[in-house]
Every structure is written in C-alpha cells, then in structure tokens.
Amino acid sequence: MLYISILFSFLLNAVCGEDYNLHGDAGQAYAIEVYLGHPSQKLNVLVDTGSTTLAIATYPRQDNDEYFHFANSTSINDSGKEIQAKYSQGMWLGRLASDFIRFPSLSNLPEVRTDMALITKSHKFFMNGSGWQGLLGLAYLPVGAWGDHLVVESWLDSLDRTLKIPTSFELKLCGAKSPTNATHYGNFRVIDNADETHQSIFRTPILRKRWYEVGVLSIRVLFQKQLNTVDEVGLTKNSQDNDASRDLDIEMCQQLNEEKSIVDSGTTNIRLPDDLFRQVVDKLKNAVLASNILILDEFWYHAEAACWTEPQNWSLPWLAIDLLSEESDHEYFTLELPPQNYMRVVSARNSSSENGTVPEFCYKLGLEAGGKETVLGYTAMEGLQVLFNRSAGWIGWETSNCGPNARITGPYNVTASIRSTCQLIKVVSDGAVSIKAAQWTLCVISIIAAAVLIYLLAPCIKMMLMKPLPSSNQISLSQAALVEPASA
Incomplete structure (x- = not known):
C-alpha cells in the first residue's frame, strides 16, 4: 500500500503541478519521506x-519489515541511555541516539x-500494515521523550540551531483525492518566520508551548440554513449588535478547555469531551434520519465503518469550530467544515464475494469521545492550510486549494x-518562563541556605537564651515570705 501511495502522490504532482510530499492510507495520518544516517536509509x-x-x-514489526538499521550508519552516535514515550494510543521504549536527517522533498533545508x-520495543504504537516507521x-x-537526567532535542530545534534563525512550518492536508480513493495526500514545508506571504490568515494564539494548545470556544452543528447566519447552539446573538457581535456559551467553552485543547496532526479524529460528543452526535444522527439514510448506532458510538456499494455524496450538516x-x-x-471532513473514507475498493467482485465504499465518523480533553486531529485540518509559528506563538489558518471545501468566517x-470567561491559560513567553523559573530557583536556594545557617547556629542561640541574668537588688515578696519561716 505504501508504494501505491507514493505512486499516487507522484501522479498528483504531475497533474496538479504542485509538489505533494505527504501521503498515507486511511486512518494513518500523513507521512513524509526522510533519509537517515550515512549512507542514507530511506524511511517514512x-x-x-x-x-x-x-x-x-x-x-x-507485523506487516512491515522496514526499519532503521542503525548499525549500518557510520554517523550514528548511540548513547545507550534509555528513553521512553507514551501517547494517547500506545507507547514505546528505546535508546537515545543522534544522526543526520535529510528531507529529499525539502531541498531548501540542510542536512x-x-x-x-531508537525504538526497541513498543505496544499498540505501530498500526498493522502502516506505511511508516516512526514519528x-x-x-x-x-x-x-523522557529518561533519567536527559533532554532530547527535537529536529526543529536542531534545525533552528543550525540555521541560526527561528523557523515555522506549514501543513496543507488535502484528504482523499476523490470519493473513490482512500489514499490521502498533502504538503509539508518549513518557512522562514520573515515570510510575508501569510498576512491575511486568521491567527489563534498558542496558549502554552507544550503541545499546540489553543482556545477552542465551541464545536457546533451547522445546518444548511445556518451556514450564512451562524446562529444556533453554542452562540447567542446579541440583539443590540449586528451579526458580527455575539455572546459566548460560557459552559461550553469552559468544558472544551477544562483539561486542554490542542491541534494534533498525529491524531485522526476530532476528539471532544464526552458530554459534548454525545450532543453533537445526536444532532448529526437526527439529520441523517431526516435524510432517510440508514446508519447504525455502532457507526456513531463504537467507531464501526458503514459501507455502501456506491460512493456517498454527503449532504449533511457542517461542523463549526x-x-x-x-x-x-x-x-x-x-x-x-463540510461533512466530507467528518465522514471519513476508510475504504474505496472492489471486494471479492461469492458473486464475484463487489465495490465497497466504507466510511467512519471523524469524531470521538475524549474524556475531558479536546483534540483537533487532522480531520479538522483537511481542506485548510495551517501555519505553525513556533517562536511567535500562534497558529494561522487559511483555506486551501485542495481537499474538502472548508472555509473560515469572521472575525466575530x-x-x-x-x-x-472561558478560563483559558494566559500566554507566557519563553523569556518570562525562564525568569520566573530563575526566581523560584533562587528563592528555594535562599530558603535552604537559611535553614542550614539556623541549624548550625542553634546551639549558640540556645546558650545565649539560657545564660543567667544579672543579679538585682529587688526580690520577689513571695520568695521573702518563704525564706523567713525557714530561718526562724
């Protein structure tokens, strides 16, 4: 399947005139080709x-015998130190190493x-039949990743250090080329922060520089008549203002950001807090019933696929984020986001049966319950260009020339x-974080030093406090009364 994906991307480049360097099969996110080590080994x-x-x-691994033969690289530096990482799905154990990496599709970047x-063991991390060998x-x-007294530098940080300038990157995720093909494609590129070609995009701040944590204020179902007015659950029109002025659903925005809201290209679906997930799904189910489309509950709540013998041209409600x-x-x-975003194509092929070959077009819901967290997986990014400005601390969104006909409206x-109102985390700059950390460190050191000093001086202080006071000519009347009977 991987070779089919690469061939498909090559054909797209020839037809569309744009270099698409991302590819993948349904439900497996987007992979890029890299060269690792010396001599180079090609991986995804x-x-x-x-x-x-x-x-x-x-x-x-099972169904994939491609991996990095690190012993064959003359430039590998294997520390032998153990590191590990745990994800929302799966985990791995490995060793910390360093080596050279190059992207053949990004000729503007140096090696x-x-x-x-170096992953040596994993659990529920590599999906069966996946066409990729890492992240x-x-x-x-x-x-x-973490280990004992280890700091693992990222590729982007290594690149910034090499170029001596901060960089940003852009993801253009296009989804499947057509309803009859489940292979998806897109483009990844690294750009200079001084690039002036993105001045008209909509920007949302990165609230905390860990994941790409953003403020998601509401997730709403838009019916056809509401696409222009945008007036339904999640927002309330302010009757004293025009359509561009609205009040927030406070309960919803607080619920969405209770734990965290992140933009994650490594996650497939849009993940919502449990209660909100059920509310959104109920609205979509009612719309499907009104359209006389038969879809079982297993599709909505248990991630089961729904299949037809013909590709579906969905005329369902849109989603608003x-x-x-x-x-x-x-x-x-x-x-x-149009229904093509959340009704994901997972299979578009001819299947064999007793009666011969039967076409099968299967779909899965691009939404899932996420406990308390909110995740905008790549389902929410398809049909859009998303620019991640890491140093400035914002994510830019604009419409794309490929994929679903998603659009952006506002500002409101x-x-x-x-x-x-939504109890969002305030933006704290890297400099402010460093200063605050230094202040707390100095405070802790001062407290420890004071405690040690008090401990060392304690005997001297005790002696000073217990030393007899100078004698006085005055005596207590009670003492005189006690003495006199004894002398008589």
Whole structure:
C-alpha cells in the first residue's frame, strides 16, 4: 500500500503541478519521506504536532519489515541511555541516539544532526500494515521523550540551531483525492518566520508551548440554513449588535478547555469531551434520519465503518469550530467544515464475494469521545492550510486549494474577555518562563541556605537564651515570705 501511495502522490504532482510530499492510507495520518544516517536509509515518518521527539523503529514489526538499521550508519552516535514515550494510543521504549536527517522533498533545508529515539520495543504504537516507521515530532520540548537526567532535542530545534534563525512550518492536508480513493495526500514545508506571504490568515494564539494548545470556544452543528447566519447552539446573538457581535456559551467553552485543547496532526479524529460528543452526535444522527439514510448506532458510538456499494455524496450538516483570535481578547473566528471532513473514507475498493467482485465504499465518523480533553486531529485540518509559528506563538489558518471545501468566517466580536470567561491559560513567553523559573530557583536556594545557617547556629542561640541574668537588688515578696519561716 505504501508504494501505491507514493505512486499516487507522484501522479498528483504531475497533474496538479504542485509538489505533494505527504501521503498515507486511511486512518494513518500523513507521512513524509526522510533519509537517515550515512549512507542514507530511506524511511517514512508521520508528521506529528502532538509530540516532540523523532522516534524511529529499529526492528521489524507485523506487516512491515522496514526499519532503521542503525548499525549500518557510520554517523550514528548511540548513547545507550534509555528513553521512553507514551501517547494517547500506545507507547514505546528505546535508546537515545543522534544522526543526520535529510528531507529529499525539502531541498531548501540542510542536512542536520539531531537527537532521535531508537525504538526497541513498543505496544499498540505501530498500526498493522502502516506505511511508516516512526514519528517526526513537531511540538515543543516539554512533551518530548523522557529518561533519567536527559533532554532530547527535537529536529526543529536542531534545525533552528543550525540555521541560526527561528523557523515555522506549514501543513496543507488535502484528504482523499476523490470519493473513490482512500489514499490521502498533502504538503509539508518549513518557512522562514520573515515570510510575508501569510498576512491575511486568521491567527489563534498558542496558549502554552507544550503541545499546540489553543482556545477552542465551541464545536457546533451547522445546518444548511445556518451556514450564512451562524446562529444556533453554542452562540447567542446579541440583539443590540449586528451579526458580527455575539455572546459566548460560557459552559461550553469552559468544558472544551477544562483539561486542554490542542491541534494534533498525529491524531485522526476530532476528539471532544464526552458530554459534548454525545450532543453533537445526536444532532448529526437526527439529520441523517431526516435524510432517510440508514446508519447504525455502532457507526456513531463504537467507531464501526458503514459501507455502501456506491460512493456517498454527503449532504449533511457542517461542523463549526470557533477559535480565539490572536488579534483581540474579544474576538474569534470560525472554521466551517463540510461533512466530507467528518465522514471519513476508510475504504474505496472492489471486494471479492461469492458473486464475484463487489465495490465497497466504507466510511467512519471523524469524531470521538475524549474524556475531558479536546483534540483537533487532522480531520479538522483537511481542506485548510495551517501555519505553525513556533517562536511567535500562534497558529494561522487559511483555506486551501485542495481537499474538502472548508472555509473560515469572521472575525466575530464578543463583549466580555474570552480568556477570562472561558478560563483559558494566559500566554507566557519563553523569556518570562525562564525568569520566573530563575526566581523560584533562587528563592528555594535562599530558603535552604537559611535553614542550614539556623541549624548550625542553634546551639549558640540556645546558650545565649539560657545564660543567667544579672543579679538585682529587688526580690520577689513571695520568695521573702518563704525564706523567713525557714530561718526562724
């Protein structure tokens, strides 16, 4: 399947005139080709904004015998130190090493030496039949792999250090080329932060530099008549203002951000808090029933596929995702996603049966319950171009020339402070974090030093306190009364 994906990407490049360097099969995120070590070994890694570390398999797995033969690399530096990482699905154990990495599709980037994890053992991490051999983590350092007294540098940090300038990256995720093909494609590129070609995009601030944590204010179901007015559950029109001024659903935005809300290209679905997931699914189910489409509950609640003999042209409600704007604390914008985004194609092939060959087009719901957290997986990014400005601390969104016909509307204004109302984490710059950390460190050191000093001086202080006081000519009357009877 991997070779079919690569061939498909090549044909797309020839037809569309654009270099698409991301590819993958249904439900397996987006992978990019890399060259590792000297001499180079060609592998495929997922582009993952939900983790930080470059992690590579070093052993064959079920249905995939491709892996990094690190012993064959003359440039490998294997520390032998153990590291590990745990994800929302799966985990791995490995060793910390460093080697050279190069991207053949990114000719503008130099080859750099970077830290990597040599995965030696994993559990529910590599999916069966996956066409990739590891992850390219693109998030910040705090969500990197961990080990005893180890700091694992990311590829992006290594690149910034090599180029001596901060860089940003852009993901253009296109989804499947057509309803009859489940292979998806896209483009990944690294750009200079001084690039001025993205001035008209909608920007949302990164609230905390770990994952790409953002302020998701509401997730709403948009029916056809509401696509222009955008007036339904999740937002309430302010009757005294125009359509561009609205009040927030406070309970919803607090619920969405109770744990965290992140943008994660390594996750497939849009993950919602449990209660909100049920509310959204109920609305979608009612719309499907009204359209006389038979879909069982297993599709909605248990991630089962629904299949037909013909590709489906969905005329279901859209989804709206409201994001905090970087421009103002009283402003937000909306990602409007058509049903092609959340009715994911997972199979588009001819299946064999007793009666011969039968076409089968299967779909899965691109939404899932996430406990208390909110995750905008790549389902929410398809049909859009998403720019991650790591150093400036914002994510930019704009419409794309490929994929579903998603769109962005806004900006919309609200009367109250969004950060305060929705209890969002305030943006703290890297410099401020460093200063605060230094202040706390100095405070702790001072307290420890004072405690040691008091401990050492305690005997002297005790002697001073217990030393007899100078004699006085005055005596207590009670003592005189006691003495006199004894002398008589």
